Amino acid sequence: MTTRTATPPAQPRPLRVLIVDEDVERVRTVRRLLDTSARFHAHAARGIAEAQALLADGAFDVALIAARLWLDPGAPLAGLLRERRPDIAVVLLLDGQPDLEAVPSLKLGAHDFLTIGQCDTAQLAVRLIAAVEENRALRRRDTMVRWLEREARTDHLTGLHNRHAFDERLRDICSASRGNREPVSLILADAVGTRLVNQAHGHDVGDDMLRRAASAIAYSIRGSDFAARIGGDDFGVILPGADLTVARRVARRIAQEVERRNLSEWAALVPVTLSFGIATGVDCEPADLFAAADRQLASRHRPAAVLSLIRTGDETDGPSVA
Secondary structure: OOOOOOOOOOOOOOEEEEEEOOOHHHHHHHHHHHHOOOOEEEEEEOOHHHHHHHHHHOOOOEEEEEHHHHHOOOOOHHHHHHHHOOOOEEEEEOOOOOOHHHHHHHHOOOOEEEOHHHOOHHHHHHHHHHHHHHHHHHHHHHHHHHHHHHHHOEOOOOOOEOHHHHHHHHHHHHHHHOOOOOEEEEEEEEEOOHHHHHHHHOHHHHHHHHHHHHHHHHHHOOOOOEEEEOOOOEEEEEEEOOOHHHHHHHHHHHHHHHHHHHHHHOOOOOOOOEEEEEEEEEOOOHHHHHHHHHHHHHHOOOOOOHHHHOOOOOOOOOOEEO
16 A cells, blocks of 8 residues: 655745845845745845846846835836836835825835834735735736726627727727818728528528628728727728728728638638728718718618629719718
């Protein structure tokens, strides 16, 4: 009979500490306190330039920084840590007991502050570990908030933006362009026949049609454009700075990409057909621009060959909103 020995629990990785202080004696004091514990692995920098070099080359969990260096408006250390290294918790080293009323302005994004002369090894360890855990919790929260915001603005079927994000972006772009006489164009696209496809083949096939239409739209638009699924089988593309000629060109590119994919996938999939409505406005309201494109889309809402729905570039009577 074999005897199994229990595997000892893994020891936590030592926290990597960066000490940034021009006071040599205080740096030595901090290092002595940290070196008595296997929980920490410390490095020291005696100035901003040395700290920047260490931050660029190494990974740290927490930075112990002299408060005067953190608060100095001419020192880039605070901006560097807040903007480029938010993964590092910050604890300020004070010369003396601070005025409690000044604490909020003192921290300025730091997680804690302490006076080394009033801390022993155990107290310093508790404060540093708490700062690291607080920073990690805040980063997890921020990540979750960003994820929730992205989820709230994403259409989960197609991966494009949803109607809420579309309305917000259209309003922002029209507002930003107002007064500088830059045009804003809008393309509305309707996937023709999805209801019949759903009835004949099931919603899975209809959903696949919408995903392929969305993929063709995302592939065909410019980097500055904004594409969204704005209804059951409706899509919208916002083109900032684009006149009617550019908008028609983008719509034609979408149509050609849909046609190309239909030819390559015809054997296994129901082909996609898109109908388009295009409008351009200068100093226009979002609702007016949308209504103009929607009216043109409604006038063309019929099953037809995809490419025939895009008029030639020499036409000049396209919809516009002044």
